[in-house]
Amino acid sequence: MDDRLAARVAEQFGLTLITAVPVGFGADPTATLWRATTRDGHEYAVKLSGGGTPAGLVVAAGLARRGVSGIPAPLVTRDGRLSAGHDGRRLRVVPWVSDERAADGGMRPGHWRRFGALLAAAHAVPLADELAGLPREDHTHAAIAAAVRETDRRLHAVDGSADRWTREVAAHWRAVAADAARLLDRVDRLGAELRACPAELVVCHGDPHLGNVLLGPGGEVWLVDWDDALLAPRERDLMFVFGGGPAFAFDSRLDEAAFRAGYGPVEPDRVRLAYHLGVRALDDLWSWSAEVADAGRSEADRVRALRIVEGLLSPAGLVGLARGALRDLGRWDS
Template identity: 55%
Template structure:
């Protein structure tokens, strides 16, 4: 596919350089860093699934003056994306090469991160957003079903000739009690997780955060945007996981100082944390089991599974949050 020509035809941009970027977990998308002759740089994304809701949300947030949002470049016809042969092409200004995942984040970055989330959560929810965005956590029944399906597949594996499969079988067996706790907690607390819905990014981990000088930050990749209680995003800040390691007390303090005064509901926080933990565990395990995947991709997925069940991983933290919740009742 001639992406350079497509960008020229639809967005009136002449890219002189295009380099594919290997980041991201969306197997249906490809991302390039493109540059024009005058040095301007852009993130060029080709999507083969999902919806354009994330582009609509980020454009809306940028128009409302929310800091740290890169507004999509519009096509010659004023649209947020172009479509061709079942694919969607979007172009966004390239904000920074400095990923928060690679660090280090200063106290000013953490504070700006909190300010950004607060500004997102404060925007009015329009009728269009209500139509476009799913409710945060609404997919939990399918996540529960997928987790049970993967658990069953691993229990039934008799042939452990594949060392990676053998490792996954052992991992799920060793952590089966915690997985069961999360499954039970998600189903038991589902009715208690509702609350005032705001616009949420849905996935504001460090891999989706870019850094700049003087504490500047940008939150990118709005494909998972939802309408949900603010805990859907704040679970990444309050005792949550941002990059396969718990946020420290100092980092949490700085982020919440930027966010401002907020009454965080412990039930909603634990519920969203547990749903995310199960979704990550089942999805990455499926990718590690997929025989059609490359050895490198399967090995990476298995490493992520190991991180999820580690003493500082998301499965562990979600399990602790649910048990702490039970202890309060």
Template identity: 55%
Template structure:
């Protein structure tokens, strides 16, 4: 079955993009459960990321094509089909081809000071591009989904208070995790709702944001070069929507150090980060990650390894260095400032 899908995709790539693929190797490191990704090699030796996306919109493709046209560094433009489109429909899903630029993910390291500096430069260049009418139509507003995220978090909290299958060790473990952070989640959900209007009404530009620029979406090259990939979550938002991954410390499963932050902002060139917007975006992301990864861990139809991985991520999110803890600290710091 897997080989059949790969063969069908290769045939579609040949017909639509004019590329003859000799090999297609599945890549399973991503977190998008609606997508399938292959590292493909063409008969001429060139390598490509071939992706079949089942969720979201094509906005990310439009954004990367536009950013590349604007000369933004660290952006890999998608290939266009023979008739000029950015994707092909494959049984209701988007089939895209992008040059495979590097095998080295920043998440696997090592990140040099030059890489951190270049990462800041890329974010700054992205935030500075003019917002076109097309992007205004295509891109959602960052954080606009917060009511659904709050609802999903409260529903999951209710479910985990009395889970149906405590005989499952994984379920029992997750129930304990949610019980231990119940008070913190109550604070975060309340703060997300309470500060939503304040965050929206605060002065400042809405710019093109990647929306998910953690180290898993950053590739490394020689001489400090970096590439920011996977733009499926691109939004129009205040810069804090992206900068929370630096100032808020959520770039990876370990906090970013002070020296690394300095290197990023030396490349970014600005330090006027609004603490209210930063804390709000952190809290929204924390709730979304916690509820969604818990949902995946509870999915009895999923493979045992996938469920176990999701459960590990949930435990990491509520650890002393995890995103829930960081968001809770940022929100509480706002109260201390008042």
């Protein structure tokens, strides 16, 4: 962390940092995260981000204030705001709660139960005051559809003059291009169907995969990074367990029974699950493919992105799960 940013933290949040260590968690290329320590020994997560929306901080603060456990409350600036501007990005500070990520394989039945209870509590919060003004799911996915089509155009135009990583990801894309086009078509149809059938909207995290779940030594579970928070049908979040559990559980064994014990009785709408699963699969596929083909990225970043693309396209990967969900509904071959 440079001196200007440390000074900004002191000026806006009243914290004098003595250490600030970069943390490589997360996939947001617009974000940088530090684990910072103050003179009194307290630790904080300091994040500078240009992605998502300010709504995430509003949601995290609102849920923490309402007593929803497992959500670190963001600090406020000296003048009462949840973030400060810095070089065109948002600077926010929250208490550092843990460096044990659930994605690394530590989820046990008790964690899954607490994770279910945490999401249930968030979904049950009344939509009043500041929460009523959150972005809303509209089932249009227009930006994702445009990005998929543009990525398809770019990668089909790749020739032998391109670098190794671009050629490799272009070959992967071309191998599944027909399936990707069909998936987008089916998602478009489901979106139109769901726009005509409104559902109850609840406060959703929007991206509660295990990379955003932290574990504590006493069995605690925290859900962080609320940047994509919105009002949506609960399937937007439940998709990560009921729709794509094997793909989203990373190295942890999915325990659906324990999750249900914490969340409570629920039977997600299979059509909505299939829709959100398909949208997420397309979003991940185009964005990680584009990162591989970005010659401005480091080789390490491009290799990592290529491995993620290969995982998305593997037999147990997200693209296959989305295809299977549609097939189970009789919507894939029709």
